[in-house]
Amino acid sequence: MKPLHARYPFLQSAREAVEAAAVDLSEVVATDEEVVERALERVEWAITEGSIGEPHRRTRVELLSYPVARVLVSLVEETVCTRKYAQAEAETARERFVEEFTATEEFSYGDSESLSMRALLAEFDLTSSVHETVEGYRIDVGTYLDLAADQWGDEWRLVNRALSDGEVPVTTGELHTLLKQAIRHRIDDGLPFAVPDAIADELDDEVEQIRTTLSDLDLTREIDTVVPDLFPPCMQHLLDAVQKGEHLEHHSRFALAAFLTTIGMTTDEIVELFQVNPGFGEEATRYQVDHIRGETSPTEYSTPSCATMQSYGDCQGKDDICEDVINESHPLNYYEHRIDETDDDEIEDWRESQKS
Numbered sequence: 001m002k003p004l005h006a007r008y009p010f011l012q013s014a015r016e017a018v019e020a021a022a023v024d025l026s027e028v029v030a031t032d033e034e035v036v037e038r039a040l041e042r043v044e045w046a047i048t049e050g051s052i053g054e055p056h057r058r059t060r061v062e063l064l065s066y067p068v069a070r071v072l073v074s075l076v077e078e079t080v081c082t083r084k085y086a087q088a089e090a091e092t093a094r095e096r097f098v099e100e101f102t103a104t105e106e107f108s109y110g111d112s113e114s115l116s117m118r119a120l121l122a123e124f125d126l127t128s129s130v131h132e133t134v135e136g137y138r139i140d141v142g143t144y145l146d147l148a149a150d151q152w153g154d155e156w157r158l159v160n161r162a163l164s165d166g167e168v169p170v171t172t173g174e175l176h177t178l179l180k181q182a183i184r185h186r187i188d189d190g191l192p193f194a195v196p197d198a199i200a201d202e203l204d205d206e207v208e209q210i211r212t213t214l215s216d217l218d219l220t221r222e223i224d225t226v227v228p229d230l231f232p233p234c235m236q237h238l239l240d241a242v243q244k245g246e247h248l249e250h251h252s253r254f255a256l257a258a259f260l261t262t263i264g265m266t267t268d269e270i271v272e273l274f275q276v277n278p279g280f281g282e283e284a285t286r287y288q289v290d291h292i293r294g295e296t297s298p299t300e301y302s303t304p305s306c307a308t309m310q311s312y313g314d315c316q317g318k319d320d321i322c323e324d325v326i327n328e329s330h331p332l333n334y335y336e337h338r339i340d341e342t343d344d345d346e347i348e349d350w351r352e353s354q355k356s
Contacts, residue, residue, distance in 0.1 A: 004113040006059045007096055009066035010089070010186050011123060018063065029068060029202040034061045039068035040206045046088030047081060047213055048329065049307045074192035075200055075207045080302070081214060082191045090184035098176055124182045130175065131167065137175050138167040147178040155250075216333075224264035225339055226350040232334035233317030234309050235259050243276050251304075251312045254292070259303045259331060261293050269351060305330050 001021060005014035028035055038056045042065055045053040056062040066089075073085045100114045121127045129143040139147075141163060148156045161168045170178065200207075228239060238256040241248055248256070260270050267289045274285055290296045306328040309315040318328075326333040339347065 001059055001063050002113060003059050004115065006055065006062035008093060008115060009063055010093065010183055014063065014066075018067065023064065025067060025071070026196065026198045026202070028064055029071070029199055032061075032064070034058070035064045035068055036203070036206060038062065038065035039072055040209065042066070042069040042089075043072050043076075043081070043085055043210055044213055046085040047210070048305060050084070050088050050091065050305055051307075052088050052092050070187075070191060070193075071195055071199060072203060072206055072210060074195050075203060076210050076214070077192045078211075078214060081210065082188065084302070086184050086188040086191070089187050090180045093183050094176060094180040097179070101176075120179060124179075124186075126179075126182070133169075136169065136171045138169050139175070139178070141166050141168055144168040144170070144178070147181045151177070151181070225347065226260075226263060226265055226269075227339070227342075227347055228350055230335060230338040230342060230347075231259075232331040232338075233319055233322065234306075234315050235331055235335075237316040238314065239273075242274055245276075249312075252314050253288070254301070255304050255309060255312075255314055257289050258292050258301050261289060262303050262332060263335065265351075267293070273350075303330070303332055 001017050005011065005017050008014060034056070038053075038061055042052040045051050056065065069085070073082055097115050097120060101117055118127070121130055126143065129140040131138045141158070144161075145158065148158075158168070228236065231239065235256060238248065238252055241252075242256065257270060260273070265273075267286055270289050271282055271285050275282070287296065292301045294301070304312075304314075306315065306322070306326075309331065310328075321334055321337060322328055325337055
């Protein structure tokens with residue numbers, strides 16, 4: 001088991017290393033608390049933070065926590081858990097391989113092996129489909145369509161790409177994003193799977209803990225009230241910007257649209273809310289919102305967590321509720337708290353006001 005395998009446990013060579021070590025997973029979950037604890041951390045962080053947490057200092061623990069985490073996700077058997085876990089693992093892998101691809105002499109993981117672009121392309125049989133150019137890369141159109149299918153935004157639509165000779169141009173950063181999608185597809189493939197009772201019984205407590213976390217955060221179908229005055233500061237800031245006609249970055253538009261979709265707004269209602277923006281385009285807005293809710297894409301996207309909002313610079317106007325009540329966990333927790341703390345007769349749904 002090598003450090004490279006612990007950093008990228010989805011690699012075929014990592015799987016072969018575990019098999020060569022003749023690891024008995026049922027024995028691991030029954031006797032190795034460190035592995036189980038790290039596996040639980042991977043899943044819980046994926047749900048709440050969109051990452052998998054800090055790697056364990058021991059290579060064996062870090063590597064074996066990956067298959068155990070996949071077991072936990074399979075036992076929970078919730079679509080939102082599977083999706084968030086695969087996305088978090090893939091995003092962490094992207095951060096790591098980008099760092100390695102751009103490594104300098106000052107940077108080192110402490111071992112002689114690192115992951116190269118050539119090796120990663122070969123891992124996913126993409127060597128003959130991706131071609132380096134002076135400007136960046138060109139990808140065979142079939143491969144591009146497969147890897148870009150889950151991407152949100154007009155810039156990923158084939159009609160907006162300079163297709164030539166069956167190839168699509170992409171920047172280095174865009175190729176990294178597409179490789180992340182290839183990783184996510186592999187991680188997601190086969191989840192959830194059947195788990196033997198001997199292993200499942202050992203993980204009852206961990207599975208219950210994950211389900212509790214999901215119950216606390218999964219507000220997708222519980223909130224169906226639209227009161228902008230009660231929105232978390234970050235969403236009020238983004239909504240104000242839209243209605244003032246200000247330009248929003250892709251990640252900001254995504255966060256706001258995902259939030260509005262999650263609290264029960266239809267595509268028509270969101271389009272109506274956005275139409276005051278001078279740069280409003282109805283067709284583009286409908287496409288983007290339908291993509292987020294999973295109607296024109298294979299994935300239903302969720303509202304970013306507070307940690308993600310902070311990382312993109314979208315966390316604006318943080319107040320006492322953010323810090324003291326919800327502990328900066330999720331915008332939806334903030335909104336649910338505000339609704340719960342407000343008298344029913346003081347709550348006027350925006351959609352009802354539009355009817356009068």
